[in-house]
Amino acid sequence: MSNQASNSTATPMIEFIGINKFYGSLPALVDINAEVKKGEVVVVCGPSGSGKSTLIRTVNRLEEIQSGVLRFDGQNVHAKISSLAMNHLRSRIGFVFQSFNLFPHLSVLDNVMLSPVKVNGIKRSKAREIALQLLDRVGLSSKAQNYPAQLSGGQQQRVAIARALAMEPPAMLFDEPTSALDPEMVGEVLAVMRGLARDGMTMMCVTHEMNFARDVADRVWFMDAGRLLESASPSAFFGSPQHPRAQRFLSDLRAR
Amino acid sequence: MTLLFNMIGIVSDNWLLLLVGQFPNGPLGGIAATLILSILGIALAFPLSVAMALARLSPWPVLRWPATALVYVVRGVPLLLIILWVYFLLPLLIGESVPGFVTMLATLVIYEGAFLSEIVRAGITALPRGQMDAARALGHSHLGAMRYVILPQALFNMIPSIISQFVSTIKETTLGYIINVPELTFAAGQINNRLLTKPFEVYFILAIIYFVVCWTLTKLASTLERRIAVRRARSMDGAAAPALAAASRT
Ligand SMILES: Nc1ncnc2c1ncn2[C@@H]1O[C@H](COP(=O)(O)OP(=O)(O)OP(=O)(O)O)[C@@H](O)[C@H]1O
Ligand SMILES: [Mg+2]
Secondary structure, X not given: OOOHHHOOOOOEEEEEEEEEEEEOOEEEEEEEEEEEEOOOEEEEEOOOOOOHHHHHHHHOOOOOOOEEEEEEOOEEOOOOOOXXXXXXXXXXXXXXXXXXXXXXXXXXXXXXXHHHHHOOOOOHHHHHHHHHHHHHXXXXXXXXXXXXXHOOHHHHHHHHHHHHHOOOOOEEEEEOOOOOOOHHHHHHHHHHHHHHHHOOOEEEEXXXXXXXXXXXXXXXXXXXXXXXXXXXOHHHHHHOOOOHHHHHHHHHHHHO | OHHHHHHHHHHHXXXXXXXXXXXXXXXXXXXXXXXXXXXXXXXXXXXXXXXXXXXXXXXXXXXXXXHHHHHHHHHHOOHHHHHHHHHHHHHHHHOOOOOHHHHHHHHHHHHHHHHHHHHHHHXXXXXXXXXXXXXXXXXXXXXXXXXXXHHHHHHHHHHHHHHHHHHXXXXXXXXXXXXXXXXXXXXXXXXXXXXXXXXXXXHHHHHHHHHXXXXXXXXXXXXXXXHHHHHHHHOOOOOHHHHHHHHHHX
């Protein structure tokens, strides 16, 4: 299911150039150089604490960096920009969290409608129409009037995806979107993500769902101790991982 | 037994004074004034406290600094002193004499504003960090995230604490006594001065009245607290949510 866009002429959507990040004296990201091309699906994997969340959160500047340049769709994310420009940039980067982070005081429909209305200034009637379409796309139009607490984890995560899509982002970031789910709910969320990939969405997914990576990803990035140790096609990464840490990681994963 | 009879006698002779003071022949007093003072105090302190909490949590030091200073000063100074400051300063500032009721109200707004702002701040910081992250990731400004995502949840969760603060306020209005604010304690003082021989009975009645009002409100607060805790547990984010949601469906 590899995308056309992964050929080398495609323009980059996300560029990491010499990114370094520290938490105090702890190096969380060490000289990251990589790019996600338009239409590409990149899966980021690596052991716990390797810096995957930190990396993906630097893309929409939920985390600051200490050095390097990070471009999203050509725009320098960590430059000195006005907070207005920063908010606008963030609104164009879909982000899905491990813990869903739906707004519990709002209905499912209002969760999806809130930002198009309040951030983009879209009319409520129009936003409602779009929101209902998106909820239909993730298979949850019947839950529009429910509150997040009345939904299963898998349903909540699908609403979270619809909420991110409502801002019509050119790219979507996923930070372990299925790790908080009961096993029987993982499939429904991955199915939505597969659909997005099929429609050509640029995606950067931190996940340990190796079947998803094999089927959907154009590239797999392997991180360890803040470094990006390997970037390979899924077949190369799963068939013959180069780095010893990657080999150990994969054998640990299979042993589980 | 005679004590009880005496007390019933005092109440039946003076119930109107205890209820509304010398109203309508004089200023409104008694329980009515106490409650109005407390309600107005909290109601006016509330928007101030939200603004102060937002200032203290804001990314801008220009706002953080003065709000933090005010909170520290108010928390570190006895209420009685603030009453005296306002009592002597407010007339100087506005150039005319100020009724005791207004002095006490202004004091309560400052004092309760500072304490409530700490409650609001705690309510905001108690929310999972993911709520702010999600709002910012969707493109909301800091203030937009506060307004549409954080404050509606934080303020709801804080309702019991606000009621508790209201109870404290009711008790604090008694200090208005020293600047002759005609409220409940003042009314009791008047009765005591008139009877001269029954201070124990009079102040026992006073204690019972405060106790009944405050106890009822405290009870209400703890009932609400339980309900809100249940709701909060159900709407909790993260890994526990699926299990809890499943449990609540059955
Ligand atoms: N806010 C923080 N303050 C200090 N250290 C942090 C902070 N967030 C993360 N770290 C540290 O940075 C390193 C990378 O963390 P990160 O969350 O990016 O790892 P991860 O690969 O996402 O791990 P996991 O698979 O457990 O989610 C870890 O050592 C972690 O302890
Ligand atoms: Mg992580």
